[in-house]
Amino acid sequence: MGTPNEKRYENCTYHRIGRSGLKVAPLSLGLWHNFGGDASYDNCREMVLGAFDLGITHFDLANNYGPPPGSAEKMFGRILKSELAAHRNELLIATKAGYDMWPGPYGDFGSRKYLLSSLDDSLRRMGVDYVDIFYHHRPDPDTPLAETMGALDSAVRSGKALYVGLSNYNAAQLKQAYAVLAELKTPFVVNQVRYNMFDRAVEKELVATADELGIGLTVFSPLAQGMLTERYLQGVPADSRAGGASVFLNNSDITADRIDKVRALGKIAASRGQTIAQLALAFVLRHASVSSVIVGASRLQQIVDCFGVTKKMSLSAEELIQIETILS
Ligand SMILES: NC(=O)c1ccc[n+]([C@@H]2O[C@H](COP(=O)([O-])OP(=O)(O)OC[C@H]3O[C@@H](n4cnc5c(N)ncnc54)[C@H](OP(=O)(O)O)[C@@H]3O)[C@@H](O)[C@H]2O)c1
Secondary structure: OOOOOOOHHHOOOOEEOOOOOOEEOOEEEEOOOOOOOOOOHHHHHHHHHHHHHHOOOEEEOOOOOOOOOOHHHHHHHHHHHHHHHHHHHHOEEEEEEOOOOOOOOOOOOOOHHHHHHHHHHHHHHHOOOOEEEEEEOOOOOOOOHHHHHHHHHHHHHOOOEEEEEEEOOOHHHHHHHHHHHHHHOOOEEEEEEEOEOOEOHHHOOHHHHHHHHOOEEEEEOOOHHHOOOOOOOOOOOOOOOOOOOOOOOOHHHOOHHHHHHHHHHHHHHHHOOOOHHHHHHHHHHOOOOEEEEEEOOOOHHHHHHHHHHHHOOOOOHHHHHHHHHHHO
16 A cells, blocks of 8 residues: 555544444445455455545444455455555454354354354454454344353453444344343444435434443445435446345336435435435434444445535434425
């Protein structure tokens, strides 16, 4: 790497994750899509280094990101080794285990056996001694909560993770897990959840519960996988997520109703001097318990665009009413 932008930490204010000592920029970069085995190293490198140059410190991974599973961690590890090794202490690297990762009874959900062996694999793939946050990726209805939380606690006690997080836990599950982790004195700081203008389920209870417990929220898919941007206004581009091989977003998700809403949101965004993506991110970031939005990207320019939200994050009461009217 050349020398990183020396003024990178002057670009935004870093907020605490919940009531922890850990601070993060309003924007984080997720490596779920576009960092797999078939991705261009040069493009991935440009995105990670470009994000770091902007002041983004938090990189969100999981054991299964790819495809194939594990390849995003390898890609990130390669970039880290050749470009950012000297900056390890400035990076907040997160990974997760909880979804299907390898065949047989030990590669899925929340057993101690799965979580701890998966963490070892993640460390190996990324070439690091520890991750900053180790998440349980989704609740496991069958494994005793004490076992899963005990595994997260062990990850910290063994020095392989500094903090732990949960993901996709609802308000009731979060409270139960919080109680177990508090008893263990585990440094549990964050719940990672989906939240965007088209999916507002967390507003019902979880946002307030996180606030009450002092646990931060990191938000995934804040742009509804790209729908809350200009990306699909002229149809479905062949190089987009919906136009490609992803099973998580396809043509049928890009409905006329959604596109109409995005166009209407575009007018509010323009009146604020923002892009649609920036408005969509400001909407999610308006809650104090939302510590950071984790965006995905296929090119650096998208990250630069999204980072622009840091210049104007507050929304007026009137703008919120206009947004509610469009979304209702
Ligand atoms: N914990 C969990 O269960 C879970 C689940 C899902 C995701 N995550 C995490 O959250 C991260 C983000 O999720 P996501 O990728 O769905 O987030 P997203 O930010 O809602 O969508 C990202 C996609 O939006 C498009 N995009 C981004 N910025 C844009 C811009 N400025 N203008 C136009 N298009 C733009 C790009 O699409 P194109 O690729 O089409 O260019 C990009 O790939 C993941 O990488 C992962 O780290 C966690």
